[in-house]
Amino acid sequence: MTDVVLPCRNEAPALPALLTRMPPGYRAIVVDNGSTDGTAGVAREHGAAVVTVTEPGYGAAVHAGVTAADPADGVVCVMDADGSFDPGQLPLLADPVRSGRADLATARRRPVARGVWPLHARAGNVVLARRVRHRTGLRLHDIGPMRAVHREALLGLGLRDRRFGYPLELLLAAGQAGWRVTEVDVDYHPRAAGTRSKVSGSVLGTVRAVRDMSAVLAR
Structure with missing residues (x-):
């Protein structure tokens, strides 16, 4: 059984549809990170394991x-829980890692409709991805919030960031460690009604994410 980590803060409206579409052989772990909308209860009602984290932040x-x-299982997946990703596409990332063709598989978002990925968020992503390519040589175009990796290898990297800089720190550490990293195209959908992205949902959210990631680059 492959575990899928779903970091959540007030994602209750998105969880029923998301959890019922988990592919066979994949188990959801909902990490409740300070929700006030009953996220944990909804997750349990739909068969997910629930972990409660009091330290705020995506990385935490x-x-x-x-x-x-x-x-x-050896392989663990991570995916946003706001309904923007299709859990049915998780094997596209997990299979290359499980077969030994990659050490880390990350998603490259492909919007399914206009306006799904706001311009301010896309622009910030382009800048950061360019800096990752320059720093590591990895041929990546997205700091995507959907990935698959060997669990023990990931923990062995000793990542320290507990905020929005976590995905960027992972890519930099993977490049430094000489990991084989593959980027996989996945569909990027509108978020579920009643949810709001902590990053792309507002200019302020994007600014905070870029700030956290810039701090990682500066270390």
Whole structure:
């Protein structure tokens, strides 16, 4: 069984549809990171394991979920829980890692409709991805919030960022470690009604994410 870590903060409206579409052989771990909308209860009602994290931040939630994942399978996935990704596409990322063709598989978002990916968020992503390519030589175009990786290898990197800089720190550390990193095209959908992205949902959210990631680049 492959565990899928879903960092959540007030994602209750998106969870029913998301959790019922998990592909066979994949188990959801919802990491409740300070939700006030009953996220944890909705997750349990739909069969997900729930981990509660009091430390705020995307990186804190992901790290807690990866730590809680069952080591038996070896591979762990991470995916945003706002309904913007199709869990049916998780094998596209997990299979290259499980077969040994890649150490890390990350998603390259392909919007399914106009306006799905706001211009301010896309522009920030382009700048950061360019800096990652320059720093690491990895041929990546997205700092995407959907990925698959060997659990023990990920924990072995000793990532420190507990905020929005976590995905960027992972890519930089993977490049430094000589990992084989592959980028996989995935569909990028509008978020579920009643949810709001903590990054792309507002200019302020994007600015905060770029700030956190810039701090990682400066270290």
